[in-house]
Amino acid sequence: MAKFHTYSLNNTILISMQRPDATLVTGYERWKSMGRQVKKGEKAIRIIAPAPVKEKRQQKKLDEENKPVLDENGDPEMEEVEVPVQKYKVTNVFDISQTEGDPIETLDAIELTAGVENYAEFLQAVGKVAPVPIRFDELTGQTKGYFHTVKQEIVIQKGMAESQTLKTAIHETAHSLLHNKEKMAEQEDLKNRQTKEVEAESVAFVVCSAFGLDTAEYSFPYIAGWSSGKEMTELKASMDVIRKTSSNLIKSIEKEVQHLLTEKEKQKFLDAHTNNTISFYVADDMDYPISGDFWEYQTLEEAWDFYQKHLGDAVHGLRGIGFQLQDGSDYIGMEPLIKDGMVQIEEINQKPYYRDHPLV
Structure with missing residues (x-):
């Protein structure tokens, strides 16, 4: 899986719109390097890729002390320099189903299993910023968690790995913030199930990424499945909601985690100096x-x-x-x-x- 890109949220949505069943996506040359060839007649998936360039610009010449070099008239000397400028281009990628050749070891969307540094503090922080209580229970089937709109609570499956539990908690917190029935009714914004799931999982993906937790292998197929068939205007509207909600959650969780870690260090010191x-x-x-x-x-x-x-x-x-x-x-x-x-x-x-x- 390390051979494949972890695409941005925007590109994830672009891929899922053009090919909802996509699982492993990369460029033409990368497929060739892995012994596979794009099938004749296959239509490329178009995404946005960085295309940095260097532009020549005039700027003041500086000496070793970073001070402007002056000419004989006392005016700053100018010099031409190359400055890196970030630009973007449309590029083509293909899903594995569009290729043939050597077998590729693939992974389906699987439950997250990684541990999380400072897991207890992060989970407690999510509990503090969530607008409704969070509790754990034995859930049936494949359900990882849910936000109960009537009881106004979040319920999460017991016994999952730290990464899966934390991501699920953030996913359901996003539901509780964005998809409370009374709140949506007041705003006259009754979203369908597809939109709700795309927004909640996208928020979870962005927030987890901000704290160094990679949920792409779970979030990518989840978002792709629920965004299938949606129009670009709908997805763009959700993107604004996702950005704003993610930003607010990141700030709130970070503040709570810092407070909890500070208190943890204080308590650790006091425990080590009980006779003080x-x-x-x-x-x-x-x-x-x-x-x-x-x-x-x-x-x-x-x-x-x-x-x-x-x-x-x-x-x-x-x-x-x-x-x-x-x-x-x-x-x-x-x-x-x-x-x-x-x-x-x-x-x-x-x-x-x-x-x-x-x-x-």
Whole structure:
């Protein structure tokens, strides 16, 4: 399968429109290199391919320090350079059914089996951005999952591989966002089953791809099957919906995953330092805490409560709040937190150990 391209979503739709039963698609020369020949009279599938070119342009000449080189009149010298420009062209490809020759080891659309890095966080993130609850159950037949429009819930087959589960969760989330009956009725946009499935799987494909999960072997035949017979105007209308929905989901999921991973790292640190503690104190003199009146507390709330109630009682007028970190490091000691009525953010941030410490 590595010999065949993973086509873009636009090209996937173009291929499925021209040849709905396509399974393995590549160019004429590539088929020849694999010992197969395009059958006489076969009509090519036309797709869009990158066609980068180099164009000559005039630009300011720069020296080794990336500064403009000036001529004797003090004007910038110009030079001609070649600049790569991305352009596109129509190219021809053929499905394996249009060729004959040496046998090719093929793979039908199969269930995804790969693992997913940070799977738990990604699945939890999808659950947070989905507008309806997600639950797992034993489903009959080949059903991987569904969005129940009446119960307003997403149900996913138990026991699938991480990649298949995550893709299915995103697919059904797309359904719940785009194909809620009440929402479509309000917008007077009652889509048919074909359109719904093309949109949902396309969103799943784009979102998964953004996070490095390749679902092409599953998504390609799925989209191709459901887009069969649809007109270009219908597909283009869906493309706008797919782009917008995918973009919003990617941003939302990414934000949730980052938050969950940050919390995971904090918890990992705390688990590894279960004996670490942080306590707080209120002192009359924050420069020399133990030289005057001094009160210790286990929580910041307790220290803050005392500080506010007795702010006017300070003998030296320097009463403040500090903390003591006990974690076996070299930073055991008293550190001002509030001094002269000001939170000591800059001073604390100047010490990376305090700045990055979860307890602080």
